[in-house]
Amino acid sequence: MPTQTRKKYERFIFKDYQLEGQKIKFFYTLSANHLPPLDFCECLELPPTVPPPNPQDQNLAKLLDACHKVLGLSYYKTYLPETIVASPVSPLDAVFWQELYSVGLGEFYFRNNLPLPQHLQFPTQTTQTTQAQRFEVGSIKTHMEPKIMVLMGGGKDSAVVCSIAKHVSNSCIGFSLGDNFWAAKTAESAGLPYIQVKRTLDPALFQLPDARNGHIPISACIAFVSTLVAYLLGCNYVIAGNERGADEGNVELAGTTINHQWSKGSHFEDLFQQWCRRNLGGGPSYFSLLRPLSEIHIAKLFAQLPDLHPAFSSCNGNFKLHPQGLNQRWCGRCAKCVFTALLLKPHLTDEAYRHIFLADFLENPQNQTTLLNLLGLGTMKPWDCVGTFMESKLCFTMLYQQQRLSGMAWEVAQTYPEACVSEDFRDQWQKHLTPTHQHFLPPTWLPQIYAYY
Numbered sequence: 001m002p003t004q005t006r007k008k009y010e011r012f013i014f015k016d017y018q019l020e021g022q023k024i025k026f027f028y029t030l031s032a033n034h035l036p037p038l039d040f041c042e043c044l045e046l047p048p049t050v051p052p053p054n055p056q057d058q059n060l061a062k063l064l065d066a067c068h069k070v071l072g073l074s075y076y077k078t079y080l081p082e083t084i085v086a087s088p089v090s091p092l093d094a095v096f097w098q099e100l101y102s103v104g105l106g107e108f109y110f111r112n113n114l115p116l117p118q119h120l121q122f123p124t125q126t127t128q129t130t131q132a133q134r135f136e137v138g139s140i141k142t143h144m145e146p147k148i149m150v151l152m153g154g155g156k157d158s159a160v161v162c163s164i165a166k167h168v169s170n171s172c173i174g175f176s177l178g179d180n181f182w183a184a185k186t187a188e189s190a191g192l193p194y195i196q197v198k199r200t201l202d203p204a205l206f207q208l209p210d211a212r213n214g215h216i217p218i219s220a221c222i223a224f225v226s227t228l229v230a231y232l233l234g235c236n237y238v239i240a241g242n243e244r245g246a247d248e249g250n251v252e253l254a255g256t257t258i259n260h261q262w263s264k265g266s267h268f269e270d271l272f273q274q275w276c277r278r279n280l281g282g283g284p285s286y287f288s289l290l291r292p293l294s295e296i297h298i299a300k301l302f303a304q305l306p307d308l309h310p311a312f313s314s315c316n317g318n319f320k321l322h323p324q325g326l327n328q329r330w331c332g333r334c335a336k337c338v339f340t341a342l343l344l345k346p347h348l349t350d351e352a353y354r355h356i357f358l359a360d361f362l363e364n365p366q367n368q369t370t371l372l373n374l375l376g377l378g379t380m381k382p383w384d385c386v387g388t389f390m391e392s393k394l395c396f397t398m399l400y401q402q403q404r405l406s407g408m409a410w411e412v413a414q415t416y417p418e419a420c421v422s423e424d425f426r427d428q429w430q431k432h433l434t435p436t437h438q439h440f441l442p443p444t445w446l447p448q449i450y451a452y453y
């Protein structure tokens with residue numbers, strides 16, 4: 001819809017939230033000078049095994065306020081009001097929220113042909129706040145077994161995280177925000193208890209014909225909601241499965257890198273850890289267990305977990321339509337399907353590969369544009385959670401050397417010699433199987449984790 005006919009709302013108001021048993025309701029209003037206000041309510045429903053939050057706990061009050069703010073992204077983006085009306089936060093926290101609502105929504109702004117906002121302001125406190133309460137459950141330093149929450153997306157990454165986390169602690173629990181059939185299946189196959197928080201967006205959001213739409217940094221929403229639940233359950237750690245390649249962006253916009261995976265990147269992990277340290281008195285601690293690893297390395301580890309091969313899906317085409325997973329496992333056409341096939345095939349026998357994917361998506365001529373985009377030979381990196389250009393090229397080269405490219409992929413290898421890494425292939429492959437030391441892992445975990453890698 002042309003901008004001039006879109007309704008204009010001047011203010012986005014974070015109203016309040018209400019606790020009703022296991023439900024937490026967050027209220028928002030878009031207000032305008034010449035239009036009736038638009039009210040929204042988003043609801044989270046905790047499973048019965050999670051004690052409801054007590055807002056008298058200062059840390060919980062901060063987590064609830066933060067969940068209110070992060071979940072507001074879906075409503076704010078509809079009309080992008082210039083003024084934010086919210087409970088005031090510390091100046092450092094305000095900077096955090098301003099970054100989340102600008103660069104964090106980078107893909108949304110870019111794909112809507114909009115510049116990043118330069119003057120968005122979250123209200124700040126003028127007086128010093130009280131110190132964060134001390135987090136009281138045992139920490140790893142006390143030699144108690146750490147209690148770990150594993151974030152589950154239903155893909156290969158969280159399957160690998162489950163297997164590593166079980167080496168560190170017998171007290172692990174899987175978590176997902178919203179229904180996720182494959183996450184539940186992975187947790188079950190890995191022998192982990194699993195909980196999900198039900199999330200209900202306000203239906204009014206889908207009845208705004210002139211509203212803007214687009215991608216939000218969903219991993220930031222998951223980080224806050226999972227940390228809230230981890231706090232309620234007394235978990236020491238919240239562990240994500242974001243790899244090092246998530247830092248590679250898609251495009252540049254006025255000097256800023258726009259990255260579909262911004263909230264899976266190391267910069268967000270750093271910002272979120274700082275937010276937790278400022279506000280939660282030491283815990284729970286959030287980090288990504290796979291940050292030192294490349295996608296190729298994760299694929300190698302996953303290939304060694306055959307029990308989990310029937311229990312995952314990395315297809316976003318199906319997931320967007322059917323998050324409950326009650327349909328076919330792979331669409332065979334989305335960038336995730338094509339990338340996952342390309343990534344896993346070098347590490348699997350033909351039989352295991354066919355068993356997982358049922359077909360070879362790399363043979364399908366309809367996937368040629370996607371494959372070229374993954375290899376860095378097309379127009380741009382797909383807007384999806386896929387690996388770096390180099391990771392795709394290395395896998396493609398390995399399959400070429402294994403003489404396992406056929407159909408469309410074979411044609412691509414013939415037509416585009418630059419699709420293969422030529423000179424330093426072996427060095428590059430080895431480099432991608434070597435963990436880096438750029439991560440946010442707790443130092444006490446390093447010996448166990450590096451032994452597993």
Ligand SMILES: [Zn+2]
Nearest residue numbers: 315331334337
């Ligand atoms: Zn797919």
